Amino acid sequence: MNLEEVARRxxxxxxxxxxxxxxxxxxxxxxxxxxxxxxxxxxxxxNLHARSLAGGKSRTLGVVLSNMENPFFFDxxxxxxxxxxxxxxxxxxSNTDYRSEQLATSLRLMIGRRVAGLAAIVSxxxxxxxxxxxxxEIPVVFYDVGTPRHNIANIRVNYRQGMxxxxxxxxxxxxRRLGFIGHHAALGPINERMKSVMDAVAxxxxxxxxxxxxxxxxxxxxxxARTLLEGGPRxxxxxxxxxxxAVGALRELRDRGLRVPQDVSVTGxxxxxxxxxxxxxxxxxxxPREQIGRAVCDYLMxxxxxxxxxxPEVLIxxxxxxxxxxxxxxxx
Amino acid sequence: MNLEEVARRxxxxxxxxxxxxxxxxxxxxxxxxxxxxxxxxxxxxxNLHARSLAGGKSRTLGVVLSNMENPFFFDxxxxxxxxxxxxxxxxxxSNTDYRSEQLATSLRLMIGRRVAGLAAIVSxxxxxxxxxxxxxEIPVVFYDVGTPRHNIANIRVNYRQGMxxxxxxxxxxxxRRLGFIGHHAALGPINERMKSVMDAVAxxxxxxxxxxxxxxxxxxxxxxARTLLEGGPRxxxxxxxxxxxAVGALRELRDRGLRVPQDVSVTGxxxxxxxxxxxxxxxxxxxPREQIGRAVCDYLMxxxxxxxxxxPEVLIxxxxxxxxxxxxxxxx
DNA sequence: TTGAAAGCGGTACCAG
DNA sequence: CTGGTACCGCTTTCAA
Numbered sequence: 001m002n003l004e005e006v007a008r009r010x011x012x013x014x015x016x017x018x019x020x021x022x023x024x025x026x027x028x029x030x031x032x033x034x035x036x037x038x039x040x041x042x043x044x045x046x047n048l049h050a051r052s053l054a055g056g057k058s059r060t061l062g063v064v065l066s067n068m069e070n071p072f073f074f075d076x077x078x079x080x081x082x083x084x085x086x087x088x089x090x091x092x093x094s095n096t097d098y099r100s101e102q103l104a105t106s107l108r109l110m111i112g113r114r115v116a117g118l119a120a121i122v123s124x125x126x127x128x129x130x131x132x133x134x135x136x137e138i139p140v141v142f143y144d145v146g147t148p149r150h151n152i153a154n155i156r157v158n159y160r161q162g163m164x165x166x167x168x169x170x171x172x173x174x175x176r177r178l179g180f181i182g183h184h185a186a187l188g189p190i191n192e193r194m195k196s197v198m199d200a201v202a203x204x205x206x207x208x209x210x211x212x213x214x215x216x217x218x219x220x221x222x223x224x225a226r227t228l229l230e231g232g233p234r235x236x237x238x239x240x241x242x243x244x245x246a247v248g249a250l251r252e253l254r255d256r257g258l259r260v261p262q263d264v265s266v267t268g269x270x271x272x273x274x275x276x277x278x279x280x281x282x283x284x285x286x287x288p289r290e291q292i293g294r295a296v297c298d299y300l301m302x303x304x305x306x307x308x309x310x311x312p313e314v315l316i317x318x319x320x321x322x323x324x325x326x327x328x329x330x331x332x
Numbered sequence: 333m334n335l336e337e338v339a340r341r342x343x344x345x346x347x348x349x350x351x352x353x354x355x356x357x358x359x360x361x362x363x364x365x366x367x368x369x370x371x372x373x374x375x376x377x378x379n380l381h382a383r384s385l386a387g388g389k390s391r392t393l394g395v396v397l398s399n400m401e402n403p404f405f406f407d408x409x410x411x412x413x414x415x416x417x418x419x420x421x422x423x424x425x426s427n428t429d430y431r432s433e434q435l436a437t438s439l440r441l442m443i444g445r446r447v448a449g450l451a452a453i454v455s456x457x458x459x460x461x462x463x464x465x466x467x468x469e470i471p472v473v474f475y476d477v478g479t480p481r482h483n484i485a486n487i488r489v490n491y492r493q494g495m496x497x498x499x500x501x502x503x504x505x506x507x508r509r510l511g512f513i514g515h516h517a518a519l520g521p522i523n524e525r526m527k528s529v530m531d532a533v534a535x536x537x538x539x540x541x542x543x544x545x546x547x548x549x550x551x552x553x554x555x556x557a558r559t560l561l562e563g564g565p566r567x568x569x570x571x572x573x574x575x576x577x578a579v580g581a582l583r584e585l586r587d588r589g590l591r592v593p594q595d596v597s598v599t600g601x602x603x604x605x606x607x608x609x610x611x612x613x614x615x616x617x618x619x620p621r622e623q624i625g626r627a628v629c630d631y632l633m634x635x636x637x638x639x640x641x642x643x644p645e646v647l648i649x650x651x652x653x654x655x656x657x658x659x660x661x662x663x664x
Numbered sequence: 665t666t667g668a669a670a671g672c673g674g675t676a677c678c679a680g
Numbered sequence: 681c682t683g684g685t686a687c688c689g690c691t692t693t694c695a696a
Contacts (some may be wrong), residue, residue: 002689012666013667014689015667015691017690026665043464049384049688049690050672050690051444053689053690055691056691071401132375135375218609219605276583277550277582278610335674345684346675347683348681350675358681359682360681381672385674386687
């Protein structure tokens, strides 16, 4: 089923069918009616591959995420999608599961699709891949990783400042023995998140911290908490790299008969919706995911076509959100 | 950047470049090396649109979901994706947010992409859209909706049986005044889910039930619970259409100082991971999402190409999962 | 207002 | 083993 069949049935040329499909206003309305009729009768659906091949331009944004299952990423994605849709762009998404090999695959897939713009909301980034992207003419936005380059913009959150707020806060509550739960990708010493925690702790000599890692999931949080609780003196406050791991940690504490926050305080990060629905509601740090998504999307769509557009500046100082999972350190 | 430029640089024809790209084994290794070198130097990435246009076949599956944010849908998607990937298929996904207009858009998008197979894991389906799909030669699987047709298979879960189990269980615990929380798409009297609940309740004359609806989200569950609790005599058991809405309901009950399960029992549905991590852990019904995803994927990939493949039979009798959110009816 | 035809970037068949 | 070339389905001048 293609243009030609439609054209034949409507007694017009393929050019004309193409015109009504793209509602060029030049078509006489009687002709248009005939074509529309043929299209419906034939249940014709234009081949999008042919279209983008012939047209040259894309009107599709690519979004690559580390873990769509984590609402943090999903919320950003959702914002990008709705923002793109209202502007008449499509969005195609891909998940990396924090695997750098999958990242390469996903990114190349997007390049192959000749997306109009590419958002990489991922934790890790191979410099060679960045070169590869930079060589294309596709506008790219990275979140929280890498540095600006040709056609590559960056948008970041001041994770460090957020972490400092958390640590100062629990310190103020009398906590001295801390635990930090991260996912594997966030726990290497090279990692920005890890460094932030360590540096923030190092500012205060009385503080000590032990770390543990799991997968970026509810269960990963539970497992990491288990490791933490079985691997040495019990921390009085457990800081988590994000909310879902914190919810996992809450579960483990509950299973062990430890009360939150009376026995152990817990903090999350991101302020995803779940952080308010779990029990106890999580003290966390708000990362404005909508703002991030909007900035990414606006930039990519503006850039798509235009040569130079200012890089979006979103280096936010995230705010602490106090809820019920933190309290005064026990026996303090 | 295209085949021709690569070909020129490597002093071969485009046909040969195409061959090394598709690793046809016929290419002399010295030639191949030259081509590979050119590809890398030029940072060449094949245009996937051109490829699928020329090739004719697709190796991409389309997945359309009502609400990716609900882990129920996401888990199915994830299974399909991993299943497809290991078979060398790509997956492209689209969300409808329960909006039938968006469903039409999504489905047409998939048709336009000439996907090799299409999974529609959605709650509602316009018969006209089904006709439209049936007219294409794309193999389609619907979940829980519609009936088999040309090129259209169906896969369903015995929701009714699951609901009956829940109701019999809470009845056995002495509950007589029930509340049911659904999302809007699941609450019309035409809806299968709604009917299941009503019929299951009707079997037992002593039972009465009030219903409320919200969006399919944590917050929707909370709001629906609020409606239920403010709109009449308090139910002693609140049955929810799925787990995330149940978690939302738990929150509302907590806010009102009602203890679960001492004052009110709550049940979920689906048995998503969160149901085990919330507090109290939810009594729910297990829907084998992996099995569903696998069946969908296997069918579509088998069908893609072959003319007739048996329709996947997954009419499961889902199992009740007892946890901590249900108990004996108060003052019973 | 409409049609003819030249691509868009690949694939695959047919020769050589 | 390699090259030439006819498509794949659509868009887009250029003429009529």
